[in-house]
Amino acid sequence: MKLKTLSKLGMALGLGLMLAACSGDDSSKSGDSKEVNLAYVEWDTEIASTHVVGQVLEDLGYDVTLTPLDNAIMWEAVSKGEADGMVAAWLPHTHGSQYEKYKDNLDELGENLAGAKIGLVVPSYMNVNSIEDLKNEADHTITGIEPGAGITAATEKALEEYDNLADWNLLTSSSGAMTTALSKAIDNKEEIIVTGWSPHWKFASYDLKYLEDPKGVFGGEETINTFVRKGLKEDQPDVYKVLDNFHWTSEDLESIMLEIMDGKDPKEAAKDWVTNNADKVAEWTKDIEK
Structure with missing residues (x-):
């Protein structure tokens, strides 16, 4: 009887501790x-x-x-x-x-x-205004950001939708690497096409433009x-x-x-x-x- 009583008491104490623990967990999400x-x-x-x-x-x-x-x-x-x-x-x-x-x-x-807004962005000195105008610029390369980003998926879709981009490449990296590459290209007056979005400080720092997107791949x-x-x-x-x-x-x-x-x-x-x-x-x- 004593063993059974002790056993029941232990179970009761254990259950009480479990409820207290659960109550403590709930309080962590309380007001x-x-x-x-x-x-x-x-x-x-x-x-x-x-x-x-x-x-x-x-x-x-x-x-x-x-x-x-x-x-x-x-x-x-x-x-x-x-x-x-x-x-x-x-x-x-x-x-x-x-x-x-x-x-x-x-x-x-x-x-x-x-x-x-999102889209493809180039320095304003580049003589191209639309995605459809792209031919041999920047060695057929678009400089992008992280592989999991929404703009990366949209750019991959653009490579499929625009016939003139059939043999182009999307170079994924990071947003920091993209802006570093953009800055370097502008300093050297080189061609570069990047995946861009606004608001972003790069539009205040550099003279840039979005390429027109007649197929609406990047949305409005x-x-x-x-x-x-x-x-x-x-x-x-x-x-x-x-x-x-x-x-x-x-x-x-x-x-x-x-x-x-x-x-x-x-x-x-x-x-x-x-x-x-x-x-x-x-x-x-x-x-x-x-």
């Missing part, structure tokens, strides 16, 4: 939680925007983690609740396939920036959008409100990108922007009870 994880892709635009939003949340007392991920993994992480949100979704074209795959498991908060105007994990609104309502209210302009974004490109640490650039744009930050945080 009292101060931990926030924002995912982003390591593009210049998203480095800037994510650091700014992260800084705003940090100033509100949150313990913010910014997690750089491959594009597809970023979408998956938020859809699975492994990250709380992202402000880095380009729609309707660049991230269209990821959106269709993961949208049912995400909360969509709408655009945070309008007027974005895009927006950058915000998505969060399911349940964030209930678990962390103030974080949800800030992400829902976050909206700014290309000029705002490019000003930070230029500072980062010139060598300023992204976190310091974000801090300075938040300090110098208190009126805009106040709009993002206006619904939070102080």
